[in-house]
Amino acid sequence: MMKKYILILAMMAASPATASCYADYKAKQNSPLRLHYGVIELPDTACSKSAAALQTAQRIAVDGWELLHIQSIFQADGLGEREKNAGQYFLRY
């Protein structure tokens, strides 16, 4: 019984890992102006640009970031080339 719970919890915690798509985006903070480029993983319900924008904006807002735009939506094979540029904002939110 306990083991089953743990398994479910583990599956829930791991669910972002089963994301079907990723997006790279640009965001800003005001006064003083700060900018960042980041990569975020999205559930497959949010793989369109508009849905991705909505969800990304909500998730980065916790640190006061304002989404400027979603640059592209890509699959897991596109992560490697973007990791260096995104730096600390690679899959952070």
Next chain:
Amino acid sequence: MPDNISSATEPRLNGSKVVAIGIAAIVLILLGAAVLLFLNLPDANAFNARVEQIFVENNDLTNGTDIKLLEILAQSGTSFSDTLASYRMVIFVLLVFASALLVAALVFLVTIIALNKRMGEIERTGIQVSSLLISREENTVYLNNMEFKLTEAAIETLSVLAEARMDEDLLSGCEIEGMISGRPASDCDEAAGATRIKRLRDSLGNQMVSELLVKNIARRGYMLAIDKDVIRMI
């Protein structure tokens, strides 16, 4: 119907109205200029918005260093906009000075016009004596620096009158005759004093008119000493 009556007070009223309207116009124009100035100067966000636009429009600008550079660019723009704000203050102060000077200039202009009108009136009232200098030794009197030669008796009369004027006194004919001849005033004839006054008037008036109005130019003839534009015949 009082509406049809125009009186001399109207121009003066119009004058003060003109001043009020002029001052209001100056203040309005400069206020408008100040408002335009404050609205049109870019604020700090103009630079930030521009940097943001560059960031969004260029898909290649994803490198961390590039982004850092963009942030520095925006910060330098912001500090420049602080400088602009101080310039704006300076310009505003200068505008206030300018409006004060314009208002003062307008007031002075109106004052000068009013003074000119007064001057014209004073000129029309005729001769205004601003200085009277009596020289007994030369039997000469200087009126406004115009020199008039008088007889000894006429100078005596004028001196007596001048002394009485300085004491704010009025003299009767008897008193004038008495003071000049040295006898007590009760013994003197009123007519003798009147004669002295008449001779003084004749002598001085004749010379004054010849100086101010009917001039004699030596060996050439006589002419009126006035501007020919002021002559009118009715």
